[in-house]
Amino acid sequence: xxxxxxxxxxxxxxxxxxxxxxxxxxxxxxxxxxxxxxxxxxxxxxxxxxxxxxxxxxxxxxxxxxxxxxxxxxxxxxxxxxxxxxxxxxxxxxxxxxxxxxxxxxxxxxxxxxxxxxxxxxxxxxxxxxxxxxxxxxxxxxxxxxxxxxxxxxxxxxxxxxxxxxxxxxxxxxxxxxxxxxxxxxxxxxxxxxxxxxxxxxxxxxxxxxxxxxxxxxxxxxxxxxxxxxxxxxxxxxxxxxxxxxxxxxxxxxxxxxxxxxxxxxxxxxxxxxxxxxxxxxxxxxxxxxxxxxxxxxxxxxxxxxxxxxxxxxxxxxxxxxxxxxxxx
Numbered sequence: 001x002x003x004x005x006x007x008x009x010x011x012x013x014x015x016x017x018x019x020x021x022x023x024x025x026x027x028x029x030x031x032x033x034x035x036x037x038x039x040x041x042x043x044x045x046x047x048x049x050x051x052x053x054x055x056x057x058x059x060x061x062x063x064x065x066x067x068x069x070x071x072x073x074x075x076x077x078x079x080x081x082x083x084x085x086x087x088x089x090x091x092x093x094x095x096x097x098x099x100x101x102x103x104x105x106x107x108x109x110x111x112x113x114x115x116x117x118x119x120x121x122x123x124x125x126x127x128x129x130x131x132x133x134x135x136x137x138x139x140x141x142x143x144x145x146x147x148x149x150x151x152x153x154x155x156x157x158x159x160x161x162x163x164x165x166x167x168x169x170x171x172x173x174x175x176x177x178x179x180x181x182x183x184x185x186x187x188x189x190x191x192x193x194x195x196x197x198x199x200x201x202x203x204x205x206x207x208x209x210x211x212x213x214x215x216x217x218x219x220x221x222x223x224x225x226x227x228x229x230x231x232x233x234x235x236x237x238x239x240x241x242x243x244x245x246x247x248x249x250x251x252x253x254x255x256x257x258x259x260x261x262x263x264x265x266x267x268x269x270x271x272x273x274x275x276x277x278x279x280x281x282x283x284x285x286x287x288x289x290x291x292x293x294x295x296x297x298x299x300x301x302x303x304x305x306x307x308x309x310x311x312x313x314x315x316x317x318x319x320x321x322x323x324x325x326x327x328x329x
Contacts, residue, residue, distance in 0.1 A: 028311045030303070032076030032326035036123065036276070036318045040215050041065045042085040043104040053211035054281055055288045057320050059085055065108055066115040068323070075326035079121035081171065081318055082108050083215070086131055094139055095131035099157040103131075106165040113166035123169040123198060124162045126183065128154060137174035137224065146227055148176050155179055156186035163192035171253070173200040175227045181247030198276060199249035202237035202263050204229045208256050208282025215281060237263050241270060249273065251316070256280045258305060261312040268313025277314040279305065284320045299328075 015025045042049060042059035049059040060068060069080055084105030086097040097103045105124060112122050128151065129137045138151030151174065159170050170187070172179045180199050187195050205228035229236055237254070244252055252271060254264040255278035268275045287305065291298030302321050309317050319325070 028307060030306055030310055030325070030329055032329055033078045034310065034315070034317055035077050035322040035326055036079040036081055036121075036316055037068070037072050037077055037322035038081045038083065038278075038318050038320060039065060039068055040083045040085055041104060041108040043090070044087045051211065051215050053214050053285050054320065055285075055292070057215070057284070059215065062108065062111050066111055069112045069116050069120055072323050072326075073116050073119045075323045076329075077120070077322045077326045078316065079123050079169070080112065081123040081125065082112065082167075083125045084108060084130055085215075091131055091133040093133060095128035095154065098128050098131035099154065099161050101161050101164065103161075105130075106161050109162060109165035109167045118168075121168050122166070123171050124167045126155060126158050126162060126170045126172040127174045128158075129174070137227065138176060146176075148178075148227075151176050152178055152182040156182050159183045159186045159195075160190045160192070163187055163190065163195045167195065169196040169198050169251075171198040171200065173203060173255075175200065175203050175224075175229070177243075178247070180244045180249050184248035196250040197248065198251040198253060199244040200255055201241050201244045201249070201252040202229060202254045202260065202267065204231050204256065204260060206231065206256050206259065206280070206282070208259065208280050211281035211285045231259070234263055234266065237267065238270065241267055245271065245273065251276060253278060253318075254314075256283060257309045257314070257317070258283050261308065264309070264312045264314060268315075274315045275313055276316040276318060277309050277312070278318040279309060279320075281320070 016022055040059045045061055048061060048064050051057045072080055082105060086104050090097040109122060109124055127137050129135055136146050138146040139154060141147040155172060162170055172183055180197055183197060205225045241252060251274040253276040254260055254267055257277040257279045264277050287301050290296045306317060
């Protein structure tokens with residue numbers, strides 16, 4: 001005798017029966033336009049230099065950076081975030097190579113703009129750490145601490161030269177108090193009202209930055225705990241968020257991504273501006289290393305982590321896999 005109305009009455013598994021069904025009811029989808037490619041360009045090299053801790057990622061020459069930008073456009077990637085790596089001899093206490101109109105980052109911005117025009121949103125890291133001989137994100141006072149207000153003056157100069165070079169978006173990453181407001185004023189007063197600011201609103205002092213140090217040839221002495229956020233804090237991020245928005249941030253970012261998905265979700269629920277998350281070097285390296293060992297399925301792990309970041313609320317994701325993933329979507 002057939003039984004009707006038997007338990008269970010609700011069967012969510014009906015919506016998981018086939019790939020087509022799962023695709024149809026998916027709540028979140030990755031799209032190439034969600035992705036931003038971070039890229040490093042190094043001064044004084046004739047061939048790309050592999051980054052040992054980030055398999056598949058290189059320090060670009062000017063020519064290979066142009067090619068990478070064009071490939072990103074072809075894959076449908078939305079943007080590129082540029083980091084300059086100057087020659088060691090050009091580093092000094094004030095990071096003057098970062099404000100030299102002919103410094104490596106400004107040259108790279110012009111190169112990419114010449115190559116792809118407005119087909120790719122060109123973003124630039126606005127920070128001094130790559131250019132200082134001590135490796136900190138600002139200038140130091142007599143006691144060896146980062147001088148917040150003196151650093152803001154340097155950031156204002158950086159914003160102007162990067163905008164003059166043709167960047168669409170500046171991305172201040174130093175976590176100095178008041179940096180967004182000072183940069184906004186500097187841009188507006190120099191005729192760059194249309195240049196956007198992507199604020200590194202919640203940038204945590206993280207162990208996952210390790211491979212990035214190699215990527216930018218960091219000269220860091222000590223740590224950045226006095227200006228980057230404590231991993232234990234969430235409310236602090238919301239305070240930083242309110243300040244950045246008040247000062248004129250057009251977009252905001254949480255960095256790193258995976259260890260801070262709760263922060264990302266809270267930020268995304270709070271604001272009406274676009275929200276970015278940066279899947280950083282250590283996140284990339286963990287997956288590549290585990291995949292190389294055969295411990296995880298590389299491609300599936302990449303998509304799963306990116307989907308998780310998207311699900312947490314990111315409108316844009318900075319990832320070193322941007323072009324590769326965009327091609328496959």
